[in-house]
Amino acid sequence: MSFEAFKSRFMELTSDPVAIGYIAHDADNARVVYVNSAFSEELGYAAHDVVGKSVDAYHDSETWHDFISAVRPHFAAGDPSFTADAVLIRADGSRLWASASFVVVEEQESQGRYVCATFRDISAFKEAEAVAEKARALLAAAINAFPDPFAIYDKDHALLVWNPAYARSMTDAPDDLKPGIGLKALLLEAARSGRVPEAIGREEEWVEEYYTPDVLAPGVEDFEFRGDRHFRMVRSRTEKGENVVLRLDVSEVVRHRRAAEEYARQLEAANRAIMEKALRDDLTGLGNRRLLTQKLEEFVERKSGSDGEIAVLQIDLDRFKQINDTMGHAAGDHVLVETAKRILDLVEIDDVVSRIGGDEFIALLYVSAGSRRPERLAKSLIASLSRPAHFEGKECRFGASVGLARTPLSDPDELLVNSDLALYKAKRQGRGRLGIFDRADFEEARQNKTLADEIMRGLENAEFLPFYQPQVDAQTGEIVGLEALARWAHPDRGIVSPSGFLRIATDLNVAADIDRMIFERAICECSQFFRSHLAPPSLSFNVSAKRVVESDFDAIRRSVEAYPGQVCFELLETIFLEEESDAFLFHLDRLREFGIGLEIDDFGSGRASVVALQRIGPDRLKIDRRLVAPVSTSSKSHRLLRSIVDIGLALDIEIVAEGVETREQAEILAQLGCNRLQGFLFAAPMALSGVFELFSSSEGLVEARPTR
Numbered sequence: 001m002s003f004e005a006f007k008s009r010f011m012e013l014t015s016d017p018v019a020i021g022y023i024a025h026d027a028d029n030a031r032v033v034y035v036n037s038a039f040s041e042e043l044g045y046a047a048h049d050v051v052g053k054s055v056d057a058y059h060d061s062e063t064w065h066d067f068i069s070a071v072r073p074h075f076a077a078g079d080p081s082f083t084a085d086a087v088l089i090r091a092d093g094s095r096l097w098a099s100a101s102f103v104v105v106e107e108q109e110s111q112g113r114y115v116c117a118t119f120r121d122i123s124a125f126k127e128a129e130a131v132a133e134k135a136r137a138l139l140a141a142a143i144n145a146f147p148d149p150f151a152i153y154d155k156d157h158a159l160l161v162w163n164p165a166y167a168r169s170m171t172d173a174p175d176d177l178k179p180g181i182g183l184k185a186l187l188l189e190a191a192r193s194g195r196v197p198e199a200i201g202r203e204e205e206w207v208e209e210y211y212t213p214d215v216l217a218p219g220v221e222d223f224e225f226r227g228d229r230h231f232r233m234v235r236s237r238t239e240k241g242e243n244v245v246l247r248l249d250v251s252e253v254v255r256h257r258r259a260a261e262e263y264a265r266q267l268e269a270a271n272r273a274i275m276e277k278a279l280r281d282d283l284t285g286l287g288n289r290r291l292l293t294q295k296l297e298e299f300v301e302r303k304s305g306s307d308g309e310i311a312v313l314q315i316d317l318d319r320f321k322q323i324n325d326t327m328g329h330a331a332g333d334h335v336l337v338e339t340a341k342r343i344l345d346l347v348e349i350d351d352v353v354s355r356i357g358g359d360e361f362i363a364l365l366y367v368s369a370g371s372r373r374p375e376r377l378a379k380s381l382i383a384s385l386s387r388p389a390h391f392e393g394k395e396c397r398f399g400a401s402v403g404l405a406r407t408p409l410s411d412p413d414e415l416l417v418n419s420d421l422a423l424y425k426a427k428r429q430g431r432g433r434l435g436i437f438d439r440a441d442f443e444e445a446r447q448n449k450t451l452a453d454e455i456m457r458g459l460e461n462a463e464f465l466p467f468y469q470p471q472v473d474a475q476t477g478e479i480v481g482l483e484a485l486a487r488w489a490h491p492d493r494g495i496v497s498p499s500g501f502l503r504i505a506t507d508l509n510v511a512a513d514i515d516r517m518i519f520e521r522a523i524c525e526c527s528q529f530f531r532s533h534l535a536p537p538s539l540s541f542n543v544s545a546k547r548v549v550e551s552d553f554d555a556i557r558r559s560v561e562a563y564p565g566q567v568c569f570e571l572l573e574t575i576f577l578e579e580e581s582d583a584f585l586f587h588l589d590r591l592r593e594f595g596i597g598l599e600i601d602d603f604g605s606g607r608a609s610v611v612a613l614q615r616i617g618p619d620r621l622k623i624d625r626r627l628v629a630p631v632s633t634s635s636k637s638h639r640l641l642r643s644i645v646d647i648g649l650a651l652d653i654e655i656v657a658e659g660v661e662t663r664e665q666a667e668i669l670a671q672l673g674c675n676r677l678q679g680f681l682f683a684a685p686m687a688l689s690g691v692f693e694l695f696s697s698s699e700g701l702v703e704a705r706p707t708r
């Protein structure tokens with residue numbers, strides 16, 4: 001075929017760059033004889049730039065030798081066509097990766113060859129290949145450097161890829177590992193080399209068990225390896241079905257976690273110990289009040305989910321104080337410890353026993369509804385604790401009283417108060433008794449509670465007001481004094497006497513508030529009333545010990561100044577016996593400085609000594625009406641009254657007799673030398689309007705009817 005014909009057939013048909021070279025039979029290199037227009041366009045060489053030159057003019061010099069080595073054998077073999085990759089250089093110096101297809105045609109006349117090269121641009125492919133190759137290299141480096149075992153198996157479980165850590169984890173000869181080795185064989189190898197603790201001694205058997213069809217199923221699993229190492233095995237599958245196995249060494253994590261768990265356990269134990277100690281009574285080892293409160297709460301919780309009931313036994317030792325006082329504290333402690341033992345002997349395992357005060361114990365029981373166990377236990381406790389204890393060869397005789405309260409009669413949060421009430425009831429009946437909080441107590445408690453609410457409301461609404469009971473001169477019958485007595489103007493029940501509210505008010509700690517209200521009101525109305533009167537009577541007030549200690553002295557001084565006559569405070573004889581503190585005496589002195597007289601009320605009911613009387617230095621003694629009542633019938637009380645009057649005379653203290661109901665009593669008392677008389681014979685307590693009538697109607701009260 002002639003060259004011209006060859007050229008016209010092929011050259012311009014293709015859009016790929018084409019170059020034709022001619023190699024003379026004795027030459028090494030081809031000379032360009034033709035390039036098509038696609039060649040000029042792609043590479044930027046005009047035909048005349050390259051035609052006549054060697055083909056290496058547009059080949060990359062760096063890769064030229066590789067190229068030549070690739071094509072030379074084909075020439076040598078006389079191949080008519082072949083392909084080879086080539087890197088071409090464009091006119092602007094840039095490179096073009098090309099796949100070159102060669103067609104070789106012999107030229108008979110000159111014995112040379114025409115070589116037609118068609119170039120296809122494969123730069124994109126080559127670049128991607130280069131990136132992939134680089135990534136592969138990096139990945140391989142990373143996998144190899146990775147400290148944890150990593151491997152890939154094909155879908156038939158033959159080893160494809162692994163890193164040194166993996167090899168080391170499976171065999172003693174990691175370098176001998178070859179691709180294609182089966183997982184089962186490798187597992188056996190690992191087992192035989194002692195790497196699988198659970199397989200030791202039964203390696204083959206273990207492999208048979210372990211090597212199931214889904215041994216490489218994707219998933220995560222933790223396991224122990226060689227005793228001290230812990231691994232997390234992560235398995236996944238590639239798209240082609242290869243199995244990727246990654247074993248992460250989590251020994252450190254596990255060790256830290258275990259250490260943390262151990263630490264938490266120790267902390268908890270220490271906490272428990274501290275809590276335990278904080279809930280215990282040191283002496284007896286029983287619970288303390290805190291434990292009691294806590295357990296009671298737990299019981300209440302438990303009760304809400306079942307039909308059980310809670311019972312509280314309050315145990316109080318009889319004669320404990322005597323043992324302590326006469327035999328010493330060690331003996332007292334011994335009795336307490338012994339008591340704790342005896343209680344523990346009788347209770348059941350779930351009962352809670354606490355010591356809540358010196359010689360007070362509480363047993364908390366959870367029982368089925370209607371159970372009689374609390375009563376039985378109370379009785380056994382009383383019996384058991386009536387036996388004497390022995391301390392250093394001496395006998396300590398004691399005993400116990402028990403108060404019992406239980407749900408549902410008592411509310412859970414009132415159990416302790418009510419068992420205390422029951423205990424009080426038991427003690428009132430004598431020693432070694434059981435008191436049970438019953439329906440009557442419940443009613444009383446309920447009424448007390450209502451009353452307490454009403455008292456508080458009454459205080460807010462200023463429902464407490466003074467009544468007055470006149471005191472007369474024993475000789476002349478003239479009104480010389482008034483005792484202010486508290487009354488409660490109850491909105492429904494009318495006028496209520498102190499017996500109807502004073503005890504509860506004292507329990508509520510508001511007796512002093514009532515005292516204050518009575519005091520202020522009485523001073524206010526009496527100072528207006530008596531301002532015009534010639535001889536205002538003395539005005540006495542009953543005050544509680546609290547009132548003395550908590551007085552607002554400025555207010556008292558101002559009030560006292562407003563009243564034209566003498567103001568006196570009556571204090572119960574028992575107050576003087578109980579309140580001996582310096583503060584109390586100091587406060588009394590201040591009151592005296594304001595000109596307030598002091599009277600000892602209900603004198604003779606307590607056991608105030610002459611010494612105490614001298615120390616207090618009262619202005620008056622009021623003889624208790626229980627001593628006055630029998631004066632006309634009993635010579636003994638007559639003598640007693642005479643000696644009281646004598647003491648008064650000796651110490652320069654006035655004597656008032658109260659509760660005078662008959663003319664006979666009045667005469668005897670006057671004869672004995674009492675200074676003042678007070679009682680229904682003369683007048684009952686009344687509102688100020690009544691006092692007003694008395695003052696305006698007559699000169700004295702000697703004719704007054706005894707009224708109530």
Ligand code: C2E
Pocket residue numbers: 469484485486487497498499502511514515518542543544601602625658659660661678679680681685
């Ligand atoms: P008290 O101080 O011994 O008051 C005398 C009580 O005897 C008054 O009872 C009075 O009504 C009553 N009484 C008067 N004459 C006779 C009589 O001839 N025969 C009998 N059987 N009783 C007579 P009242 O008003 O019910 O007060 C009872 C107690 O309440 C008082 O006893 C006093 O201890 C206390 N009290 C009264 N008012 C107050 C107060 O404002 N503050 C305080 N802290 N206690 C008060």
Ligand code: CA
Pocket residue numbers: 483542570601
């Ligand atoms: Ca009084």
Ligand code: CA
Pocket residue numbers: 601602622624625658
């Ligand atoms: Ca009295």
